[in-house]
Amino acid sequence: MFAANRTASFAKRAFSSSSRQNTRVAVLGAAGGIGQPLSLLLKLNPLVSHLSLYDIRLAAGVAADVGHCNTPSKAVGYGPEDGGLEKALEGAEIILIPAGMPRKPGMTRDDLFNANASIVRDLAQAAAKVAPKARLGIIANPVNSTVPIVAEVYKKAGVYDPKRLFGVTTLDIVRASAFLSGIAGTQPKETDVPVVGGHSGPTIVPLLSQLPAGKKVVEEGGETLKQLVHRIQFGGDEVVKAKDGAGSATLSMAYAGLEWADALLRAMNGESGVKLCTYVESPLYADKGCEFFSSPVTLTSEGTVGEIHPVGDLHPSEQALLDECLPALAKNIEAGKKFMA
Numbered sequence: 001m002f003a004a005n006r007t008a009s010f011a012k013r014a015f016s017s018s019s020r021q022n023t024r025v026a027v028l029g030a031a032g033g034i035g036q037p038l039s040l041l042l043k044l045n046p047l048v049s050h051l052s053l054y055d056i057r058l059a060a061g062v063a064a065d066v067g068h069c070n071t072p073s074k075a076v077g078y079g080p081e082d083g084g085l086e087k088a089l090e091g092a093e094i095i096l097i098p099a100g101m102p103r104k105p106g107m108t109r110d111d112l113f114n115a116n117a118s119i120v121r122d123l124a125q126a127a128a129k130v131a132p133k134a135r136l137g138i139i140a141n142p143v144n145s146t147v148p149i150v151a152e153v154y155k156k157a158g159v160y161d162p163k164r165l166f167g168v169t170t171l172d173i174v175r176a177s178a179f180l181s182g183i184a185g186t187q188p189k190e191t192d193v194p195v196v197g198g199h200s201g202p203t204i205v206p207l208l209s210q211l212p213a214g215k216k217v218v219e220e221g222g223e224t225l226k227q228l229v230h231r232i233q234f235g236g237d238e239v240v241k242a243k244d245g246a247g248s249a250t251l252s253m254a255y256a257g258l259e260w261a262d263a264l265l266r267a268m269n270g271e272s273g274v275k276l277c278t279y280v281e282s283p284l285y286a287d288k289g290c291e292f293f294s295s296p297v298t299l300t301s302e303g304t305v306g307e308i309h310p311v312g313d314l315h316p317s318e319q320a321l322l323d324e325c326l327p328a329l330a331k332n333i334e335a336g337k338k339f340m341a
């Protein structure tokens with residue numbers, strides 16, 4: 001439910017007469033480590049009719065390449081010349097933004113702020129102008145801050161609708177599912193761990209006690225629990241270290257980005273009750289300075305934010321993680337808002 005893992009039903013849906021299968025999706029940063037595999041996965045999704053692939057380099061090549069996949073959707077690449085960004089955004093209903101610098105070993109996600117805040121701001125300004133009604137999925141880090149930046153851009157443009165702005169935290173849910181099932185011996189797709197808070201280190205709060213396999217690990221406590229929580233919170237570092245200077249998670253992020261987009265596409269195509277953990281404007285901890293927070297969200301039939309669910313029952317160890325998350329997250333949100341002030 002939280003991982004929104006429905007890729008296996010692609011084929012079935014391709015022939016469903018009720019689905020509209022005509023959604024236009026734009027990827028900004030489409031030629032990057034995430035952008036390329038994400039564009040491929042979107043090209044394979046039968047609910048996508050048109051893919052607009054924008055990047056400051058190589059987007060035409062990526063579009064030509066994925067365009068040879070024999071699925072019905074069309075892929076078109078755009079560079080910055082001749083108003084390419086605006087053209088890419090025209091008619092977009094879902095916009096994914098993986099444009100921006102990835103981490104190198106020794107960096108935190110917050111160290112990316114200076115490089116990525118202005119990239120995301122500029123892309124959001126164009127999106128607010130050309131496709132203000134599109135649903136936006138922000139992947140570029142630091143997500144905790146880039147989402148508030150986009151909100152401010154949209155407010156300044158007078159087109160902000162908090163129901164259409166999402167931070168993509170799905171990789172945390174994907175990792176929690178992979179790591180817990182590895183310990184518990186359960187099927188990853190059936191090991192659906194809600195992960196709330198934000199998307200960096202201590203702001204990532206896995207709620208393992210809310211499913212049977214995780215509850216057992218939480219109740220046993222000790223090193224196994226400690227290491228599992230640490231691995232979910234710092235899984236990104238694991239990939240950055242293994243890639244040894246060549247970037248951060250790209251393939252698993254593309255998979256997670258597709259899961260996020262597919263959840264919206266399914267909701268927009270008539271599936272009711274689609275629910276996923278995602279980082280949105282939220283009343284849950286606004287009084288603690290966290291105007292944005294990831295918790296389970298039920299999507300509307302428009303693929304927008306519907307009901308925002310509270311975090312539910314927490315084990316004392318999870319309450320402690322949440323207590324640590326909130327001040328750190330509030331600081332990240334404040335940094336994003338200050339950048340736009």
Ligand SMILES: NC(=O)C1=CN([C@@H]2O[C@H](COP(=O)(O)OP(=O)(O)OC[C@H]3O[C@@H](n4cnc5c(N)ncnc54)[C@H](O)[C@@H]3O)[C@@H](O)[C@H]2O)C=CC1
Pocket residue numbers: 028029030031032033034035054055056057098099100101102103112116119123138139140141142143168169170171172199247248249250253
């Ligand atoms: N939300 C999440 O869970 C995750 C987020 N990320 C973040 O995603 C971002 C991208 O990561 P990678 O794809 O690995 O980086 P990358 O460097 O491989 O690709 C980034 C792409 O963005 C493009 N780009 C830069 N400025 C642009 C602009 N103004 N307009 C359009 N495109 C522009 C670059 O040309 C490049 O193709 C990073 O900030 C990274 O930290 C990475 C993994 C997980």
Ligand SMILES: O=C([O-])CC(=O)C(=O)O
Pocket residue numbers: 102103109141171235236237239240248249
């Ligand atoms: O760790 C990073 O810098 C990239 C990222 O957000 C992740 O892998 O979760």
